[in-house]
Amino acid sequence: MKVTSFDVAKAAGVSQSTVSRALRGDPSIGAETVRRVAAVAAELDYVPSERARDLSTRSTRRIAMVVDLDNPLWALLVRRLYDQLAERDYRLTLVAGHGDTQNIESQVAGGGVDGVILSTVSLDSSLPALLRRRGVPAVLLHRYVEGTELDSCVADNRAGGAAAARMLLRAGHRRIGALLGPATTSTGRDREAGFRGLLAEAGVELDETLVRYGRFDFDHGRESVPALMEGAAPPTALFCANDIIALGAMNSAHELGLRVPGDLAVIGFDDLEQAAWPTVALSTVHVPFDDMLHSAVTLLGERIGGWSGAGRLVIHPVTPVERGTHGPNDTGRSV
Known part of the structure; x- marks a missing residue:
């Protein structure tokens, strides 16, 4: 019994x-x-x-995380978030961010969870404001939306975009292309703004024919490089808005018989584990994901505990990581 x-x-x-x-x-x-x-x-x-x-x-001891299953970054965030929540005796529930909007709202605002972490919001998303109106404890992680009055934990993406441009300029590059993320996300918008801003300060014009927008995925990088390199004046270097795009670009360069960085320098953003692999050695911008997650869990815990102050924005500093893919061009082409 x-x-x-x-x-x-x-x-x-x-x-x-x-x-x-x-x-x-x-x-x-x-x-x-x-x-x-x-x-x-x-x-x-x-x-x-x-x-x-x-x-x-009157507690579920559950935290919902809304994720974009098409973005490989979610797996990294979920694994680390699970451990941090478990230390606080919370269980993690995943909600696919590309599903039916009403279904997502019912899962995260219907009382089945103690709090919500949003990691996939676009700039026009209505979900943050909905959670705020309904009094559901919530925090924005990695991406944010202005004016929602929710707590947000993000990386300094503008500074990171500027750091990437600075690394390429110091390597001697002037004809630089860019594989950018969706402008409908704060990460895509801010990384682009920082990158363009630093180039403008240095007096280097970004040729718009060498700019491509796309998803934060491998295919964006793989599919964009051939068209850029077939032009009359191809770039000597590429800024990629995240490491996954950069890996796709490097793979495409390899298929075209191009050397990285000898024929085409590549720089990423995020500093995923794969970026440090010896066979990759990707120059990139390090995002402190563990610190961001810790901040998000701490702020959410305070909200669940009853704290009701104004929304807080925590911006975590990023760090340029110089490895082997952003070096100078050695083909004799104008850089």
């Missing part, structure tokens, strides 16, 4: 409600009572019911 909290209460000489509060760490229960209840529970091999605990505390 399954042992219940009533059995523990009887053996410990306390009420059933005292057992529940003692085992969930309620500070109103004395230390001696907590020790006695814990000892009896261990002796009887009692396992608390999560459902009963959730009902008694």
Whole structure:
């Protein structure tokens, strides 16, 4: 027969409600009572019911994360977020950001979770404002939307775009192309703005015929390079709005028989684990994802705990990482 909290209460000489509060760490229960209840529970091999605990505390102990399943970055974020939430006794629920809008809203705003982390919002997304209106604790991670009054944890994408441009200029490049992300996202917009801004300050014009926009995916990089390199005046270097695009561009360059960086320099953004592989050695911009996740979980925990102040924007600094793909051109072509 399954042992219940009533059995523990009887053996410990306390009420059933005292057992529940003692085992969930309620500070109103004395230390001696907590020790006695814990000892009896261990002796009887009692396992608390999560459902009963959730009902008694009006908490689901679940955090929903809205992700873009088409963006390979989500797997990195989810793995690390799962560990950080587990340390705080929360479980992670994934919601696909490209699904039906009403279905997404019902999953994250219907009371089935304690809080929401949004990592896939576009600049015109209505979901952040909806969560704010309904009083659902939420935080924007990696991307943000102005005016929503939600907490946001992002990287300094403008500074990162500028750092990428600076690395290419220092390597001697002047004819530079760019494989940019969607302008409908804060990451795409801000990385582009930082990159263009630094080039303009240096007096280097970005030839619009060498600019391509696309998704933050491998195919964007792989499919864009052939057309750029077949032109009358191809670029000597490419800024890619994330590492996945850069990997696609490097793969395409290899298929075309081009050397990286000898024929075409490439620089990415994010500093994924693959970027540091010796066979890749991608020059990139490091984004401190662990720090961003920690900030997001901390801010969300404060919201769940009842903090109701104005929305906070936490911008984490980025760092240029010089590896082997952004070096000078050695073909004799004008750089």
